[in-house]
Amino acid sequence: METKAFMRKWDGLLLAALLFVAGLILLCVRLQPKGHAVVIERNGERLQEIAFAEVTNERVVLFEGKVGIVEVTVWPDGAAITAADCSDQTCVKTGRVCQVGEAAICLPEQISIRITGSGRTSDAVTY
Amino acid sequence: MKMRSRLSDKSAKRLTILFLFLTAAVVAVALLFHRAQSCYEVTTFSMGSFVQQSIYGAERETAAQTAANEAARLEDLISWRIEESEINQLNQDAGGGFTEIDPRIYALLEMTKEVAQKSGGAFDPTISALSRLWAFDEEKALVPDADLIQDMLGYVDHSVLLLDSGTAAIKRSGFALDLGAIGKGAACDAMAAVYEQMDISGAVAAVGGSVVTYGSKPFQEQWRIAVRDPQGEGAIGEIAVSGTAFISTSGSYEKSFEKDGILYHHLLDPKTGYPAESGLVSVTVMAESGALSDALSTACFVLGYQEGAKLLASFQERVNGAVFVTEGMEVYATGSMKTSFTLYDEAYMQMDGTERP
Numbered sequence: 328m329e330t331k332a333f334m335r336k337w338d339g340l341l342l343a344a345l346l347f348v349a350g351l352i353l354l355c356v357r358l359q360p361k362g363h364a365v366v367i368e369r370n371g372e373r374l375q376e377i378a379f380a381e382v383t384n385e386r387v388v389l390f391e392g393k394v395g396i397v398e399v400t401v402w403p404d405g406a407a408i409t410a411a412d413c414s415d416q417t418c419v420k421t422g423r424v425c426q427v428g429e430a431a432i433c434l435p436e437q438i439s440i441r442i443t444g445s446g447r448t449s450d451a452v453t454y
Numbered sequence: 455m456k457m458r459s460r461l462s463d464k465s466a467k468r469l470t471i472l473f474l475f476l477t478a479a480v481v482a483v484a485l486l487f488h489r490a491q492s493c494y495e496v497t498t499f500s501m502g503s504f505v506q507q508s509i510y511g512a513e514r515e516t517a518a519q520t521a522a523n524e525a526a527r528l529e530d531l532i533s534w535r536i537e538e539s540e541i542n543q544l545n546q547d548a549g550g551g552f553t554e555i556d557p558r559i560y561a562l563l564e565m566t567k568e569v570a571q572k573s574g575g576a577f578d579p580t581i582s583a584l585s586r587l588w589a590f591d592e593e594k595a596l597v598p599d600a601d602l603i604q605d606m607l608g609y610v611d612h613s614v615l616l617l618d619s620g621t622a623a624i625k626r627s628g629f630a631l632d633l634g635a636i637g638k639g640a641a642c643d644a645m646a647a648v649y650e651q652m653d654i655s656g657a658v659a660a661v662g663g664s665v666v667t668y669g670s671k672p673f674q675e676q677w678r679i680a681v682r683d684p685q686g687e688g689a690i691g692e693i694a695v696s697g698t699a700f701i702s703t704s705g706s707y708e709k710s711f712e713k714d715g716i717l718y719h720h721l722l723d724p725k726t727g728y729p730a731e732s733g734l735v736s737v738t739v740m741a742e743s744g745a746l747s748d749a750l751s752t753a754c755f756v757l758g759y760q761e762g763a764k765l766l767a768s769f770q771e772r773v774n775g776a777v778f779v780t781e782g783m784e785v786y787a788t789g790s791m792k793t794s795f796t797l798y799d800e801a802y803m804q805m806d807g808t809e810r811p
Contacts, residue, residue: 340466343473350480357484371498371522430497432504439497439504449692450508450671453703453738454663454682 363427363444365406367399370437377401392436399440406440408433428452494518500525501533501637502591503662507645510672511654520652521645525661528644531559532633534582541631545582549627552618560620562633562640562745569749570612573765577753578724582630583609590720591634595711597718603727610724639702639748642666646698646744664702664744667695682707683799684735684779690799691777693740693791699774702747704755705736721755732758733780739766740774740791747773754778763788 364378367390374390379401386401387409395412405425408418411433418433428449430441461469494514498505505525507518531540540559547553555563566579583606587598609628616623624631633640638661649657649668656669658677667677676696680689684705693701706719706729723730737754741747750773754762759778766773766788775789784805787795797804 337466339470340473343470343477346477347473347480350477350484354480354484354487357487366495368497371496371519373496430504430506432497434499434502434504437499439506441495441497441506443495449678449680449689450658450667451506451660451665451677452663452680452682452689453660453665453693453701454705454708454736 363442365399365401365424366441366443368439368441369393374438376443377406379403379405390438392433392438394435397433397436397438406442407431408438408440411436411438496522498522498525500529501641501661502634503638505641505645505659505661507657507659509649509654509657511652511656511669513653514657517649517652517654517657521648521657521659524644524648525641528558528641529637531556532562532637532640534630534632534634541633544622544624545630548614548624548629550623552616552621552623554620555622557620558644560617560622562636563615563617563622563631565743565745566633566636566749567612567615567617569746569753572768573753573757575612575724576756576761576765577635577749578610578612579631579633580610580612580614580624580629581635581722581724582632583628584722584724584727585632585634585720588718588720588722590709595713597713607724607727610727635704635752636745636748638662638664639700639744639746642700642702642744646700661744663705663708664748665700666744667697667699667701669698670696681738681777681795682736685783686801688799690779690785690802691795691797693738693777693795695740695794699740700742700744700747701738701740702744702751703736703738704748704751706755707735721752723756730756732756732762733782734758734762734778735781736777736779737762738777738791740776740789740794741769742772742774751776759786 364376366376367374382401382403388399390397398410400407400409405423407423408431411418413433413435418431421431424431424442427442427444430439432439493508493510495508496518509518533539534541540555569577587606614624614626614629616625641661642664645659646666646668656671658667665679676694679693681691683690684707709720711718719729721730734755737751739747739751766776775791777791777795778786783802785797785802786805
C-alpha cells in the first residue's frame with residue numbers, strides 16, 4: 328500500500344510563507360502610530376480613556392473629584408475641563424488641550440486629563 | 455504546475471527554511487518594538503502639585519507607584535503645613551535646643567544653607583514669615599501692608615538655622631522654615647532614588663515644573679524637556695539630555711496676581727520683602743540634584759542674570775547649566791545648556807552667540 332507523506336514540500340513552503348506574512352502584519356500593526364486619546368485620571372487611578380476617533384461632535388463626561396464634580400468635554404480634536412467645583416478654576420482656565428503630552432489639571436479635585444498617542448513633541452515641560 | 459515541477463525538493467526545503475528564518479526575524483523586531491515602546495504613564499498629586507511619570511521597563515508600574523509614594527512621604531516630612539512634619543516640628547521648637555532630624559531633611563537643610571550663604575541671602579529657607587504674609591498659595595491677591603512687610607523682614611535670616619551632626623535648631627523664636635521653593639525638586643530626587651532600585655530602563659517625571667530624567671529612552675533617543683514660554687502659551691525651546699538629569703525652573707508667571715496695573719509674583723526677594731525685580735521672567739537650572747536645581751533657580755531669579763551666572767559658577771561641576779530669560783525677551787544659556795538647549799521661538803533672541811537651528 329502506498330503511503331502519502333503527511334506534508335509534502337509545497338505544504339511546508341506554503342505554511343512558512345503564511346507565517347512570514349503573519350509576522351509582517353504583526354510588525355506593521357506594531358509600527359503603526361497609536362491613535363490619539365484623552366486619558367482622565369484621579370490621583371493615579373485611570374478613570375476613563377476616550378479615543379478622539381470615537382467622538383463625532385462633542386462628548387461631555389462628569390467625574391467625581393476629591394471635593395466635587397469635574398466636567399470634561401471631548402471634541403474630535405481635543406479635550407478640556409469645562410467645569411469644576413474647585414475654587415481656583417485653574418483647570419478650566421487652561422482651556423483646550425490637543426497636543427500629545429499636554430494636560431489640564433485640577434489640583435483641588437486631583438483630576439487630570441492628558442493627551443496620549445504617538446507624535447509627542449517633548450517628554451516633559453519645565454516651568 | 456510548471457514551476458512546481460521545476461522546483462526541486464532541495465530548493466523547496468531551502469525556501470521553507472528561508473521563510474521561517476525571515477518570520478522569526480520579523481517577529482523578533484515586532485517584539486522589540488513592543489517592549490521598547492511599552493511606557494507606563496500616570497498622574498498623581500504631591501507637594502501641592504501634580505506628579506506625572508512616564509516609565510519604560512519591566513517594573514514600570516511598580517516603580518511609578520513606589521516613586522509616587524516616596525514623593526508623598528517626603529511631603530509629609532518637609533511641608534510646614536503638615537502638623538507632624540519635621541519642618542513644622544523644628545518651627546514649633548524655634549528658640550529651643552537641637553532636635554535629631556531625618557537624614558534626608560538634614561541633607562536638604564545643609565544644601566539650603568549653602569545656597570543661602572553663597573547667594574548672599576537671595577535664596578533663604580527662613581522666608582516663611584514673608585511667604586505666609588503674601589500667601590500666594592491661598593490666592594488672596596492682596597498686597598500686604600508695607601509696615602508689616604518691614605516687620606516680617608526682621609524674621610528672615612538663614613543664620614538662625616543651626617545644623618550639627620544630624621541635629622538641627624532654629625536659634626531664635628519667631629523664625630520659621632519654608633522649603634516650598636525646593637519641595638518639587640526634592641521630590642524629583644526621591645523619585646530618582648526609587649528608579650535606581652527598580653528594574654526599569656528609563657523614566658521621566660515632572661513634579662509640577664521640576665523634571666527628572668533617568669536612564670534612557672527606547673533606541674537611545676535623548677530626553678526632550680520643553681522650557682515653557684514665560685510670556686505666553688507653549689514652549690520657547692527644548693533641552694535635550696541623556697541619562698539622569700534634574701531640571702527646575704523659577705518663573706514669575708507661575709503664581710501671580712495683578713493689582714493696580716502691577717504684577718505681583720511669588721518669587722519674593724528676602725532683602726526687600728517684595729516680589730524680586732531682577733529683569734528676569736524665568737530661570738531654568740540643570741544640576742546634580744532636583745533640590746539644588748530648584749534652590750538655585752529661585753536664587754538666580756532673585757539675583758538676575760549677571761549675579762545668577764556667577765552664583766552657578768561657584769557650584770562648579772554640581773551645576774550643568776542654565777537658561778535665563780529676561781523681560782526683554784533675551785535668552786542667555788550657560789554651561790552645558792549652550793549646546794543642549796535649542797531656542798525655537800522666534801520672538802525671543804538668543805544672546806550668548808549660539809546660533810539658531
